[in-house]
Amino acid sequence: MNRWSWWLAGVAGALGFAFLYLALIWSPPEQQMGDLVRIMYFHVASAWTALCAFFVTFVAALGLLLRGGERWDVVSACSAEIGLVYTTITLVTGSLWARPIWNTWWTWDPRLTTTLILWFLYAGYLLLRATLTGFERRAKISAAYAIIAFIDVPIIHMSVTWWRSIHPSVVDDSGFHMPPSMAGTLMFGFLSFFLLYLLLLWLRARGAWQKLEILRLGQAVRGLRLREERGR
16 A cells, blocks of 8 residues: 555545444434434445446446546446445345334335346446456456446436335435434545545555556566577
């Protein structure tokens, strides 16, 4: 880790501890849900961060198809990996909240269903990358898949408007549907989750790029040895 990574890790860690205090201690219980509202802070923050991660995957995929280059592919893949982790957190925390509130772990609500589809789409994206051979072929096919998979993101956003849904909406065009203390805690949580995403993306992409460089160097060394053997 370089100096920038340590600085970002320090800021993300400080904000993370502050968010835990705000979400678990400082923020008041909700009138109907009580302390269960505290799960919402983690649920919504992870959901928003996951959508941001998949947006980065989408932009990087476009960059690869339009401009080419290995770095676009690395960023696209690494952001999808992290986004899938955040989506998993979103689904798990949503189920933990739904059990006492809706008396069920899962319901086929439009927003829940489209979010689950999103999880499967990007899990499929990573499986696709693992099965394809050849860098250029894998990069282009994966980029096309990532662009198509991103269509589900705006569908998730509009699902509560297009279809009848019991999923609560914490914010819309009119603002937050909660007191300022809760809204502030929610935004603070998103900021801490997003900074953690940036740190993970930087470290994961840097490691993946270094791996590519090592593989490229190994290929060059093997090619040099083959030429030397042929010259003998």
